[in-house]
Amino acid sequence: MFATPAYAQAAGAGGGAAFAQFIPLILIFAIMYFLMIRPQQKRVKQHREMVSALKKGDQVITQGGLIGKVTSVRDDEVEVEIASGVKVRVVRATISQVLTQTAPVAANN
Secondary structure (H helix, E strand, C coil), rough: CCCCCCCCCCCCCCCHHHHHHHHHHHHHHHHHHHHHHHHHHHHHHHHHHHHHHCCCCEEEEEEECEEEEEEECCCEEEEEEEECCEEEEHHHHHEEEECCCCCCHHHHH
């Protein structure tokens, strides 16, 4: 009627087997890093550089789809003229693309 006691089996060397179970997880993370995370970081860096290089006269597109010319640049906002006499203030980070950049004025000697 009573069940016989179960005997524990001797544990084998499982150090190598535990590491082998993590190899697929490490490979998946490495693939995700190189295919998704790293390119996104590059795009964010390029956008940050583009926004910091904005200057008066640049033609820009905002994330809302407005196309206009930069008339003044402040710390964290830009004034964009979207039509003759119509100026709007937008946050620098909402500039999605610079269409044409103004060339620096050459100094006359």
